[in-house]
Amino acid sequence: MSKWTIGNNPLKKILMRLKFYLIISIMIPAFFFGHLALEKIIKGLVIKQINKAAPLIHDLERLALLAKLELSEEQIKHLRTITDFSIAGRYSEIKYNFYKKCTKEYTEKNLKIIKELFLCIEKKYQKK
Numbered sequence: 001m002s003k004w005t006i007g008n009n010p011l012k013k014i015l016m017r018l019k020f021y022l023i024i025s026i027m028i029p030a031f032f033f034g035h036l037a038l039e040k041i042i043k044g045l046v047i048k049q050i051n052k053a054a055p056l057i058h059d060l061e062r063l064a065l066l067a068k069l070e071l072s073e074e075q076i077k078h079l080r081t082i083t084d085f086s087i088a089g090r091y092s093e094i095k096y097n098f099y100k101k102c103t104k105e106y107t108e109k110n111l112k113i114i115k116e117l118f119l120c121i122e123k124k125y126q127k128k
Contacts, residue, residue, distance in 0.1 A: 027102045028095055031085035034114035035060070038082060041121050042067050048125075058086045069124060078113050085110075 035058070043054035045067035057063065060079035064071060071079070087094060 027107050028085075028098060030107070030111060031082075031114075032090070034111060034118075035082050035086040037118055038079070038114065038121065039063065039086070041118065041125055042069070045069065045121070045125055059083050069121065075117060075120070078117060081110070082114060082117070 038060055039058060042060060042063040046054040046063055049067050054063065054066070060083045061076055064076070064079055085098075
């Protein structure tokens with residue numbers, strides 16, 4: 001019976017891995033796709049600004065500069081943070097370190113920021 005107890009045995013490790021994989025499979029893709037949504041809308045503004053294809057980069061701050069977006073320092077700081085979400089979503093060796101940051105509060109806060117930035121940029125997109 002001792003092999004079925006949860007202590008310092010493989011069952012506990014399996015449960016911990018399940019939690020890790022759940023977070024990896026839900027939260028990290030949510031951040032990745034949030035970054036992707038911002039990247040696409042900003043690249044749309046870049047195309048409107050320079051009349052040619054946007055560069056093949058994922059750096060939201062650089063793209064915002066090319067699009068000549070007028071953003072606050074706080075919004076730019078958020079773009080830098082969100083750019084890191086793209087990296088965490090692409091490279092599996094970084095996912096574990098990112099997973100450790102993904103508390104419920106961190107996730108809710110940053111997904112809210114992504115949504116707010118998207119809506120702000122969308123308004124600018126409609127004006128240009």
